[in-house]
Amino acid sequence: MGAATEASEPVRFKCVALPGVGGAFDVDIAGGRVRSITPSLSGDPVRLLLPAFIDLHLHADRAYAQGPRRARSLEDAVEQVEAVKRAATEEDIFERACKLFRRASAHGTTRLRTHVDIDPVVGWRPLAAVARARRQFEEVLDVSIVAFATAHLDPSSAIGRRTITEAVAGQADMIGTVVPFHEDPTVSLNALLDIATELDVGADLHIDERAGSGYLEELADACLTRKMHGRVTASHCCALATTPPADAARTIDKLAEARMTVIALPALNLHLQDRGSITPRRRGITPVREMLDAGVPVRFGSDNVMDVFYPYGDADPLEAAFLASITAHVDDESALLRGICDGRSRVEEGMEADLVVIEASTWNEAIARRPLPRTVLRRGRRVTVERSGQR
Structure with missing residues (x-):
């Protein structure tokens, strides 16, 4: 298998930036969907959560x-x-x-x-x-x-x-x-x-x-x-x-x-x-x-x-x-x-949790640096790629 998803469990991303809105948010994933998005009290965001x-x-x-x-x-x-x-x-x-x-x-x-x-x-x-x-x-x-x-x-x-x-x-x-x-x-x-x-x-x-x-x-x-x-x-x-x-x-x-x-x-x-x-x-x-x-x-x-x-x-x-x-x-x-993202530009409650987390605090930083590795979710499950596929 070249890549797989881990078992489906609730996931929380704390203190992330989201596209199109300012501030930091906590995002909860469950049942393959984005269940809640709430303002974070943990400080300034250091990661960016985007649609996959x-x-x-x-x-x-x-x-x-x-x-x-x-x-x-x-x-x-x-x-x-x-x-x-x-x-x-x-x-x-x-x-x-x-x-x-x-x-x-x-x-x-x-x-x-x-x-x-x-x-x-x-x-x-x-x-x-x-x-x-x-x-x-x-x-x-x-x-x-x-x-x-x-x-x-x-x-x-x-x-x-x-x-x-x-x-x-x-x-x-x-x-x-x-x-x-x-x-x-x-x-x-x-x-x-x-x-x-x-x-x-x-x-x-x-x-x-x-x-x-x-x-x-x-x-x-x-x-x-x-x-x-x-x-x-x-x-x-x-x-x-x-x-x-x-x-x-x-x-x-x-x-x-x-x-x-x-x-x-x-x-x-x-x-x-x-x-x-x-x-x-x-x-x-x-x-x-x-x-x-x-x-x-x-x-x-x-x-x-x-x-x-x-x-x-x-x-x-x-x-x-x-x-x-x-x-x-x-x-x-x-x-x-x-x-x-084929027409998508926001992360919203209720959407299917196909998401990617970038180690960047803003969109500008994300496309300037394009950092790796990235956390990828497919229908709410974390994607793992075999080591030979990494650089």
């Missing part, structure tokens, strides 16, 4: 699998990953996914979403391996799997439709693809949404990751036409940052109308966007503040972890929040928390 993290964009099948050299661009990373994928056995992928899940759990994540490649190059190895790792960690992590149709599997083709359908019938919970990688991106985009509608699953698409790409508005229009409100996620959306302001505003309004979640991925996009022989001029992140102002749900994900695409990272949502604050100038604590 929810990381909505990872690649568990690729984590820790690095290429022969650092990727020089997104296109170079895509080219390098082919050899890595071909060489990986199911056991390799399983071990890497378990390592990623241990790290995510140790950082305070209790729910995550991972894209898993499906295509003729890898067959069913990644999906089988990540599904097995999910079962290994089911006590401490809710893992949602996106069947990710790569450049080798066009959703508009007969084999693409059949493979995606089989993936959902097996282990996948959602479906996705990289829209511009296919011969006719518009046709592929619509085909994927048609499959999602037929199978009654959500869709999470990598879209407009390259500057100059422009399919996000098409995606919003297609979702509105199909009445897929709240069922579709758009990840990356970097190109929108270089779109003329009036066009960007129109697209953002459509995203809000479609209730589409946008996942910004500051670490990976800072690393690869505008990468070349000179210092990059672009920040590589979607217009987060404009989206928040328009009511678009914006989340911040970890994306790749120590792999071909990104050689760093540790599946720590606090790092994603820190980078979002720096790159997008999101200074609002509640917006950053909603971004890494």
Whole structure:
């Protein structure tokens, strides 16, 4: 077992700070829920109690699998990953996914979403391996799997439709693809949404990751036409940052109308966007503040972890929040928390006790230092992660 929860017993956290309110509090946990929150008489807080993290964009099948050299661009990373994928056995992928899940759990994540490649190059190895790792960690992590149709599997083709359908019938919970990688991106985009509608699953698409790409508005229009409100996620959306302001505003309004979640991925996009022989001029992140102002749900994900695409990272949502604050100038604590807790930003009486305790007295200190270890609760039970998962 890579991680487990201890027996359920009442827990009291004394003299903790809570997000969004001043002062120190004593928080009682029982029966898997927050039973009471009362002002503390024990002095100033030295720990911060937060909702547990929810990381909505990872690649568990690729984590820790690095290429022969650092990727020089997104296109170079895509080219390098082919050899890595071909060489990986199911056991390799399983071990890497378990390592990623241990790290995510140790950082305070209790729910995550991972894209898993499906295509003729890898067959069913990644999906089988990540599904097995999910079962290994089911006590401490809710893992949602996106069947990710790569450049080798066009959703508009007969084999693409059949493979995606089989993936959902097996282990996948959602479906996705990289829209511009296919011969006719518009046709592929619509085909994927048609499959999602037929199978009654959500869709999470990598879209407009390259500057100059422009399919996000098409995606919003297609979702509105199909009445897929709240069922579709758009990840990356970097190109929108270089779109003329009036066009960007129109697209953002459509995203809000479609209730589409946008996942910004500051670490990976800072690393690869505008990468070349000179210092990059672009920040590589979607217009987060404009989206928040328009009511678009914006989340911040970890994306790749120590792999071909990104050689760093540790599946720590606090790092994603820190980078979002720096790159997008999101200074609002509640917006950053909603971004890494899937819409939650408070600890309240009656809520399910998925919580994380940070050894910091304020939110600012928490994202500045990102201290470890952390106390993690899953439905009121303390999570323990085996020593090999700690650093």
